[in-house]
Structures are given as C-alpha cells and as structure tokens.
Amino acid sequence: MEQFKLHPASHCPLIVMSRSDGRSSVAAAAYASRTRMTDQRTGLIYNYKNLHGLLHEGLVNWDRGAEELWNAAEASETRINARVARELRPALPAELPLDEQRRLVQGFALFLKDRYGVACHWVIHAPTFKEKAIGKRLWPEKNDKAGKAAYEDALYDPAATNLNFHAHIRWTTRRVDRKTGAFGKKTRELDDRKIGPEEVKVIRAEWEKRTNAALTRIGSPARIDLRSYEAMATAGDAPEGLRAQEHVGPLRTAKIRAEVNVMDEPMVAVRNAAVRDENERRWDDWFELRQLAREKARLEGDSARLAEENERRRRNQAAVDKKRIQEAKNDEDRLAAIAEAGSIDTPSAVCPLEAAKRWAASSEELPDDGEAKFDREVDLEAAADPSASPPPGEKFRVKRINRERQRRRG
Numbered sequence: 001m002e003q004f005k006l007h008p009a010s011h012c013p014l015i016v017m018s019r020s021d022g023r024s025s026v027a028a029a030a031y032a033s034r035t036r037m038t039d040q041r042t043g044l045i046y047n048y049k050n051l052h053g054l055l056h057e058g059l060v061n062w063d064r065g066a067e068e069l070w071n072a073a074e075a076s077e078t079r080i081n082a083r084v085a086r087e088l089r090p091a092l093p094a095e096l097p098l099d100e101q102r103r104l105v106q107g108f109a110l111f112l113k114d115r116y117g118v119a120c121h122w123v124i125h126a127p128t129f130k131e132k133a134i135g136k137r138l139w140p141e142k143n144d145k146a147g148k149a150a151y152e153d154a155l156y157d158p159a160a161t162n163l164n165f166h167a168h169i170r171w172t173t174r175r176v177d178r179k180t181g182a183f184g185k186k187t188r189e190l191d192d193r194k195i196g197p198e199e200v201k202v203i204r205a206e207w208e209k210r211t212n213a214a215l216t217r218i219g220s221p222a223r224i225d226l227r228s229y230e231a232m233a234t235a236g237d238a239p240e241g242l243r244a245q246e247h248v249g250p251l252r253t254a255k256i257r258a259e260v261n262v263m264d265e266p267m268v269a270v271r272n273a274a275v276r277d278e279n280e281r282r283w284d285d286w287f288e289l290r291q292l293a294r295e296k297a298r299l300e301g302d303s304a305r306l307a308e309e310n311e312r313r314r315r316n317q318a319a320v321d322k323k324r325i326q327e328a329k330n331d332e333d334r335l336a337a338i339a340e341a342g343s344i345d346t347p348s349a350v351c352p353l354e355a356a357k358r359w360a361a362s363s364e365e366l367p368d369d370g371e372a373k374f375d376r377e378v379d380l381e382a383a384a385d386p387s388a389s390p391p392p393g394e395k396f397r398v399k400r401i402n403r404e405r406q407r408r409r410g
Contacts, residue, residue: 090207101124
C-alpha cells in the first residue's frame with residue numbers, strides 16, 4: 001500500500017461575513033484585490049493599492065467588476081445583522097505551479113456556482129517575503145514580463161519567502177441570475193442548523209478532493225487532510241499528540257509589520273518551528289511503527305502459508321499410505337506398508353496391526369479447493385500447541401522388516 005505524507009497546506013478555514021461583526025464585503029474585496037473600492041452603503045473608501053502580492057483574480061457567475069458585485073450584495077440585504085458573504089481561505093500547495101493553482105481555485109469557484117447558484121470572487125495571494133524590502137524591489141511593473149518571471153521565481157525560494165501561497169474564495173449568500181445580475185433567494189441550506197454543517201463538510205471535502213487531485217497530477221507524494229489532528233488520530237490515520245502551529249492572522253501580522261511588538265514575530269517563528277519539529281518526529285516514529293506492523297503481518301502471512309502447504313503434503317501422503325494398507329492382500333504385506341508409511345501417527349492399541357487398519361479405514365478428505373483446513377487456530381511460532389488435548393494412548397513403534405534377511409535365516 002502506497003504511503004502518503006500529510007501536506008502542510010492542510011488549512012482551509014471558512015468565514016461568514018456578517019454586518020453584526022462590523023464587516024464589509026466591499027472592504028474585504030478591496031483588500032483581496034489590492035485595489036481601491038467605495039462602499040456605497042456607508043460611503044467609506046477602502047484603498048489597498050499599495051499592497052503587493054496579487055497573483056491571480058477572477059469572477060464566476062458575474063459579468064461586471066468586483067466592486068459592482070459586492071456593492072450589489074450589500075444592497076440586497078436590509079437587516080442590520082445580515083450575512084452578506086462567505087469566504088474560504090485555503091492554503092495552496094507551494095509545489096503547484098501558479099497556473100495549476102489558478103486552475104484549482106477557479107475550478108472550485110465554478111463548483112460553488114453550480115451547487116448553490118451564487119456569484120464568486122476569487123484571488124490568489126503570494127507568500128510573504130522574509131525581508132519586506134526585497135518583495136517591494138522585486139514586484140514587477142505592469143507588462144514587465146522579465147520582472148514578473150524573476151518575481152515568481154523568488155516566490156518559490158524557501159530562503160526568500162514563507163511559501164504561504166493562499167487563496168480567498170468569497171461568494172454571495174444569495175443566488176444570482178447571471179443574465180440580469182439580480183440577487184434572488186438566500187442559500188438557506190448553508191444557514192440551516194441541521195443541513196448547514198453537512199454542507200460545510202461537503203465544501204471542505206470538495207476542496208480536499210480537488211487539491212489532492214492537483215498534487216497527484218504533478219506526482220507529489222503528499223496529500224492534504226482537513227480533519228483535525230484528534231479526528232485523524234482517532235481514525236488511525238495519524239499519530240497521537242500532534243499539535244497545531246500558532247496562526248498569526250492578518251491583524252496580528254499588521255501589528256508586527258507596524259512594529260507594535262517587534263519581538264513577537266521571531267518568537268512566534270521559534271515556537272512554530274519547535275511544534276513542526278515535534279510533529280515531524282511523531283510522524284516519523286508513526287510511519288516506522290506502521291512499516292514494522294506491515295512487515296510482521298507479511299511474515300505471519302508467510303508462516304500461515306507454509307503451514308498450510310505442509311499440512312496439505314501430510315494429508316496427501318496419508319491418503320497414499322492408507323490406500324496401500326487397505327489394498328494389502330495379507331498381514332505380511334500390510335505390515336510392510338505400515339513400515340514404509342511416512343505419515344502414520346496412530347495411537348497405540350492392544351494390537352498395532354489392528355490400530356493401523358482402523359487408521360487406514362478412517363477418512364480425512366481434503367476440501368474441494370484442495371487446501372488444508374485447520375479445526376482451530378494455533379500459534380504457528382510456538383514449539384508445541386499448549387491447548388492441544390493429550391493423545392488417547394501411547395504411540396507405538398513399527399519395526400521395518402527386511403524380507404531378504406528373513407529368507408536367509410529361514
């Protein structure tokens with residue numbers, strides 16, 4: 001059985017954007033798109049043009065721009081605590097080329113449109129440079145193909161970035177008619193207390209399936225698994241005691257970048273490095289134990305196979321010996337057949353010859369498939385079977401007769 005490694009991109013939180021939390025879908029879209037947008041409902045302007053790192057962007061089931069989409073979504077809701085959008089923020093495997101990442105994210109947005117009839121806005125963000133100045137210097141100007149290639153090459157350098165490619169996939173909470181742009185009914189299947197959690201599982205399972213398919217296409221041995229460490233360990237798919245790394249998040253990152261607490265970032269990095277090292281040790285030990293268990297099972301299977309082959313040979317020899325004893329014309333020939341028998345194990349009786357006759361007359365047939373079967377389980381590695389019942393009598397020895405010597409003596 002092929003063994004897959006757990007991919008570090010096994011991170012895919014789902015966020016519900018609600019007005020009760022003070023969130024604006026227009027503000028979120030402006031940040032994701034690294035652009036300037038105006039929230040027509042509040043009149044607030046959000047400008048993120050100075051931020052870098054937008055690699056790809058797209059809209060599904062919507063023919064106009066992202067600013068128009070999210071202002072229409074805000075306008076479709078009247079309640080002060082309305083849910084305006086849902087957003088998936090999955091990590092993207094760093095070994096996937098950018099075109100594969102785009103294919104994965106866009107395909108998932110199409111899945112959401114097909115399943116719920118919603119409009120989707122998706123973006124892919126670059127990983128963070130360890131030195132912010134290097135990222136700014138490498139950020140290419142518009143239509144600078146050479147600069148773009150150099151920037152993208154640097155993104156995949158673990159010495160330069162944290163390799164945290166990720167996506168923001170945001171979709172409306174209402175169904176959208178693409179032809180008219182009108183917002184229709186709410187996607188209540190995602191709001192329902194009973195159905196909603198199951199639908200969330202469907203969404204996460206679909207992302208997991210598509211991401212693992214993308215990893216398979218490029219020949220990667222790793223797979224993402226969106227279950228918790230505890231759930232994986234309970235199912236026997238991971239070692240006990242794995243710990244999640246500390247998630248910094250955008251707000252804390254912004255504070256670190258603003259040097260509110262300049263010591264916080266390296267401390268987080270050290271703590272997460274220690275967690276990663278501990279998890280790696282647990283995985284390595286777990287894989288080694290699984291390998292040993294598989295090897296043991298293979299050896300036990302070989303032992304059982306050899307035991308069955310030996311039992312089959314014994315029964316076949318017994319059948320031959322019984323036939324020779326049964327077909328003997330007189331007691332002298334019968335004693336000779338007994339002496340030459342290689343499988344006779346009859347317990348002793350008053351008359352050894354009579355006991356051998358009874359043994360030869362007994363039946364010990366092979367099953368139809370020709371394989372030997374055992375009446376009960378035995379320890380194949382034990383020198384003797386301690387649970388076996390003792391024989392009903394003492395074993396007898398049969399002396400081999402030399403007919404030529406008999407004639408000379410006679």
